[in-house]
Amino acid sequence: MNTSENSTTTLTTLDDLITALSEGDRATYNHLIHSVKLSSENFEKYISWSDECYTRNCIVDNEKFELILICWCKGHSTPIHDHDGEECWVKVITGEFKESIYKENESGGLDIVKTAISKPNQVTYMKDFMGFHSLENLSDKKSISLHLYAKPIRKCRIFDAESNTFVLKELEYDTIAS
Template identity: 65%
Template sequence: MNSSEHTPKVPQSLDELITALTEGERTTFSHIIQSIKFKPNAFDKYSSWSNECYTRNCIINNENFELILICWCEGHATPIHDHGGEECWVKVIDGEFREVIYKENEEGELYAIKSTVSKPNEVTYMKDFMGFHSLENVSKQRSMSLHLYAKPIRECRAYDEKTKTFISRFLTYNTTV
């Protein structure tokens, strides 16, 4: 047996990605999401835009994972948030995003511990033990990111800047196909 027989096939399309995630184990998700390369038009039927806020567009949601396309206008940003205990991979499809990771001190105050900018085809990973994070489209254009959650996230905690506390948020989609 040669080594290529042990290497999972790299998905070449969104449909192949969904099949690979459906048939794969959670331990393979990182390799799968990092290996695939997309053209921005691969998401035409899933993209929707709002000048007010980024949009969350469901591609697939089952008991093992959730795949969401987030469409961002220039300057759109998430609040600081966690992931309800689940794993999260973010793959940049188009544009550039700044991710800031935060920790909470003994007094409940947040402080930034890391800031990075990701470009097309780069993937970031987040799980609650790592802290909280926020994402911002720092491109001078509309941008898209693909979010893989294992398992699906129904609720998270988001930081309220006014009250300086975390509030529970139920997550919804702008579109489902």
């Protein structure tokens, strides 16, 4: 870790981030994820790809937080989902992503309330009171994003467009760091 004269800490490696998250508490997570500057080289041992769907690659999963690297091919997107009450930060490492935020309307359907584009080193934040969201890789190449959850998320509700209802989905990893 590099410490500057005004005693703010600049995190420069994935290990620095993991240590700071482990030593800190939920109140520090927003600052930490915004301040860390990481390149794709930091994640080489966690990257896995699938042509069919994005992959969820666990870096850290403990009682305090969950850190996941998501690897996206061109055109991959998440279903519209919530976060089972937990906070979620998404930091773009490579690529460009569109986040769409939805609110449930009186008839149980969803209305889009906001879209935003995120580029490398930008961070988005989501918590269930804000609505539901989906992410889409807009890049015409493979892209990666780092997802921090304040407490691990084991399940979420995803919107099933066919039935126009939410269904519960148990979450799994494609790879787990050793």
